[in-house]
Amino acid sequence: MDALRRLQATLHAEIPISKDIGISAGDYDNGCLVLHAPLAPNINHKDTAFAGSLNAVATLAGWSLLWLVLDEAALSAKIVIQDSTIEYLHPVTGDFTAQCYLPSSDELTRFLNILRKKSRARLQLQATIAADEHMAVRFSGRYVAHLAAPAAPSQP
Amino acid sequence: MDALRRLQATLHAEIPISKDIGISAGDYDNGCLVLHAPLAPNINHKDTAFAGSLNAVATLAGWSLLWLVLDEAALSAKIVIQDSTIEYLHPVTGDFTAQCYLPSSDELTRFLNILRKKSRARLQLQATIAADEHMAVRFSGRYVAHLAAPAAPSQP
Numbered sequence: 479m480d481a482l483r484r485l486q487a488t489l490h491a492e493i494p495i496s497k498d499i500g501i502s503a504g505d506y507d508n509g510c511l512v513l514h515a516p517l518a519p520n521i522n523h524k525d526t527a528f529a530g531s532l533n534a535v536a537t538l539a540g541w542s543l544l545w546l547v548l549d550e551a552a553l554s555a556k557i558v559i560q561d562s563t564i565e566y567l568h569p570v571t572g573d574f575t576a577q578c579y580l581p582s583s584d585e586l587t588r589f590l591n592i593l594r595k596k597s598r599a600r601l602q603l604q605a606t607i608a609a610d611e612h613m614a615v616r617f618s619g620r621y622v623a624h625l626a627a628p629a630a631p632s633q634p
Numbered sequence: 635m636d637a638l639r640r641l642q643a644t645l646h647a648e649i650p651i652s653k654d655i656g657i658s659a660g661d662y663d664n665g666c667l668v669l670h671a672p673l674a675p676n677i678n679h680k681d682t683a684f685a686g687s688l689n690a691v692a693t694l695a696g697w698s699l700l701w702l703v704l705d706e707a708a709l710s711a712k713i714v715i716q717d718s719t720i721e722y723l724h725p726v727t728g729d730f731t732a733q734c735y736l737p738s739s740d741e742l743t744r745f746l747n748i749l750r751k752k753s754r755a756r757l758q759l760q761a762t763i764a765a766d767e768h769m770a771v772r773f774s775g776r777y778v779a780h781l782a783a784p785a786a787p788s789q790p
Contacts, residue, residue, distance in 0.1 A: 492679030495687060498654060523648030529715045530690025531651060537686045559685045561721040566714070 481549055482506055485542055496538055499531055503542065509580035511543045516573045527570035532607055536564060536617035539578035540603040544621050547580070551590055555623040560600065562619035570609040578605040589623075597625040637705055638662055641698055652694055655687055659698065665736035667699045672729045683726035688763055692720060692773035695734035696759040700777050703736070707746055711779040716756065718775035726765040734761040745779075753781040 486503040489496040500519050504512035513535060520531035537559055544557050580586060581601065592599035600622050607615035642659040645652045656675050660668035669691060676687035693715055700713050736742060737757065749755035756778050763771035 493684050493686075494678075495655075495676060495684055499651075520651060522650075524712065524714075528649050528651055528690075530649075530686070530693045533689045533693070533718075534684075534686025537689070556680070558680075558725075559722055561719070562689075563717070563719045565717040569714075 481546055484549070485545055488545065489538065489542065493538070495534070499534060501535060501538060504575060506546055511539060511546060511578045513539050513542060513576045513578075514573065515576070517570070524569065525571065527574060527609075529566055532566065532570060532574075532615050533562075533564050533617070535574070535576045536578075536605045536607060536615060537562065537619060539576040539605040540617075540619040540621055543578040543580065543603060544601060544623060547586065547590075548623060553590075553593065553623075554626040555593065556626060557621055557623050560620045560622050562617060564618075565616045566614070567616060568609070568612040568614040570607065570614045572609055574607050574609040574614065576605055576607045576615075578603055593623055593625060599623055637702055640705070641701055644701065645694065645698065649694065651690070655690060657691060657694060660731065662702055667695060667702060667734045669695050669698060669732045669734075670729065671732070673726070680725065681727065683730060683765075685722055688722065688726060688730075688771050689718075689720050689773070691730070691732045692734075692761045692763060692771060693718065693775060695732040695761040696773075696775045696777055699734040699736065699759060700757060700779060703742065703746075704779060709746075709749065709779075710782040711749065712782060713777055713779050716776045716778050718773060720774075721772045722770070723772060724765070724768040724770040726763065726770045728765055730763050730765040730770065732761055732763045732771075734759055749779055749781060755779055 482503045500516045502514045504514045515535050520527045522528040589601045605617040638659045656672040658670045660670045671691050676683045678684040745757045761773040
């Protein structure tokens with residue numbers, strides 16, 4: 479199974495609400511991850527996407543990009559979000575896509591080195607949500623990865 | 635029906651996902667609105683509440699407080715969130731409550747005056763989420779209220 483399919487299975491299994499809001503992993507190319515979400519389960523009274531759903535999809539875009547980075551680096555880690563800011567720039571009136579971008583390679587290398595050395599490292603990630611050719615949402619989140627403790631050696 | 639029951643009916647009718655995440659209006663006293671949410675529909679792989687759900691509940695706490703303010707002032711307005719910041723301070727391992735606080739009475743009077751005069755006004759609101767006697771989430775959101783246009787006079 480390729481990384482994107484494993485990511486989507488992980489999202490749906492580990493964060494059940496990601497299935498309820500209809501997230502699917504779209505593409506991961508040139509350092510940009512794309513997640514798709516339908517309007518229908520996320521709609522509000524103004525026939526636009528509910529801000530809480532947009533935030534959830536942006537938060538998961540960052541989480542997912544970091545999951546892919548750690549998967550490529552063959553590191554097993556727990557990922558949590560520490561804080562975020564979000565701007566709702568335009569109403570979202572249809573299905574939408576979130577894009578999350580890799581940081582510079584220097585920043586990424588530094589993050590992975592700290593994680594390997596200290597078992598814990600932070601990374602700031604930017605995401606946007608586009609709809610109807612507008613940038614509808616601008617998001618920035620700070621994530622923390624904690625290396626999983628190595629499994630205890632099995633008893634003889 | 636009292637204001638809190640009307641608020642809850644409005645939330646569930648106008649923002650369907652608020653029903654899926656189990657939000658109920660708890661109390662509104664001394665300028666503080668309390669919303670409750672159960673862990674079960676909001677759980678993630680670490681048996682804690684998903685950050686996106688915590689953000690959604692905090693966002694709705696601000697939206698709901700502003701709805702109550704406008705209801706008390708007998709103003710009919712559309713409420714949207716413009717931007718927000720959130721800090722996830724502690725994992726939430728059980729059912730949780732969001733509290734949102736009225737700003738100072740000067741700030742509130744100023745907001746209502748601008749809204750009546752310009753049909754549009756902004757208000758910054760703070761919310762927290764508590765769980766297990768910890769402050770688990772600190773949230774600040776900027777909301778915009780737009781007065782509903784008066785209904786067109788009916789044709790004779």
